[in-house]
Amino acid sequence: MPPSPPPSGPSTADEIVPETLFLSTIPGASPSKWVDRFTSRERSVHLVNHDVGAQVTFLAPGPDGSAPRGLPQLGYLRWRLDSTPEALLAAGGVDPADVHVVRFYEEDPVVCVGQDHLLAAWDAADGPVPCSELDPAERMDPARFAPEPPVDPLDAPEVPGAGERMAVEIVATGAGHVVLPASVARMFGRKDVVVLPLERRSDAAEASDGHPGWGVGLAWLKAVDSQLVQDFVGAAKGRRPGSSRNDHHQTTTAAPQGGAAAAGASRSGKATTTGRNVAATKGAKGAKGVQGSRGSKSSKGTKGAKGSPGSKGGRGGKRR
Incomplete structure (x- = not known):
């Protein structure tokens, strides 16, 4: 068998x-x-x-x-x-x-402070917080609380971001402030911590002001x-x-x-460049042959008065 x-x-x-x-x-x-x-x-x-x-x-x-x-x-x-x-x-x-x-x-940079900190009362309507409002003596540096870098790059720390996490916890008590990238502040956000936009250098009046x-x-x-x-x-x-x-x-x-x-x-x-190109394309479709037309209202005017390109009063001219 x-x-x-x-x-x-x-x-x-x-x-x-x-x-x-x-x-x-x-x-x-x-x-x-x-x-x-x-x-x-x-x-x-x-x-x-x-x-x-x-x-x-x-x-x-x-x-x-x-x-x-x-x-x-x-x-x-x-x-x-x-x-x-x-x-x-x-x-x-x-x-x-x-x-x-x-x-x-x-x-973008943001500054994190506790709810009892003076900066917590900053009105967002006044724009980003100027860097001149930050007391250097109150600055919390996350690097102070971070562990030593690993020797082997495949060895990750037990708690990634421990330095930023600790800085935010200290700030939550009302002591000092910490400046972080916006994404990091979101990652370690707390209900008892106020996150405020910080003035960027490109937005500042002088080149030496603002955070880069x-x-x-x-x-x-x-x-x-x-x-x-x-x-x-x-x-x-x-x-x-x-x-x-x-x-x-x-x-x-x-x-x-x-x-x-x-x-x-x-x-x-x-995104802005793309939006402009789309708007220009739509304007060209709405007003064929009319240079510089930006909307469909102008194209409606040209239908009523062929001899007046771009005229908004095309229909009124037809009644004449």
Whole structure:
């Protein structure tokens, strides 16, 4: 009697083991949208949540001078806009020439105070709080309460953002203030803490006044660049899976000094440009052949009086 055939079922050849991207994040980062675009049956993302003080750890050489492990392959960077990503990398012992940096967006500064603090009575109608209203002696620096950066970039702290969390808890008692990126303040928000917008340098009357805000981007070592990394960066840019990288070509080397101007248009700037283009298109459809027409009312006037382009009184002229 011949042996019975083995039970039918999926072969090991049909099993797909997802390729995993290790992404280093920082407090306030919200990569979920990017991760959702990127993740598929073949690809997954593992988040390694680091403190801001350890955000360049995955890019730095080992303690004995050895080459970096290459994991995480990609990570967030946040830097003050009165500085540059290159300066941040150099301060962390990383050669900026070895790193690709893509800038994505800017973050506004906010100041957090307790409900009993004098600034808690600030009227939002008066605009952002000027930096001159902040007493330097009352400033709480989250770095004072943050743990030491890990030696291994795959070792995340037990409580990511412990420095910011502790600073906010102290501020809640009414002692001092802490200046944070808006996303970080939302992350550690409390009912007994008042969050107020802080005057940005671009909004201030003098260039020396105001807080510069922060820039946020993604960084990775050139030595570990891969299709997996490029696909995630493409997903972060909004590129569809399978589309050519040339469709959304952007310089990925660390941008030169210059802050927001070097980074290009911000999110709000892009939206404004798009809105203007849409409005112009609608105006052109509503008033065909009428230069500078901005609405459909003018086009109605041209129907009544063909000899008067752009006239609002077309119907009245017809009655004459």
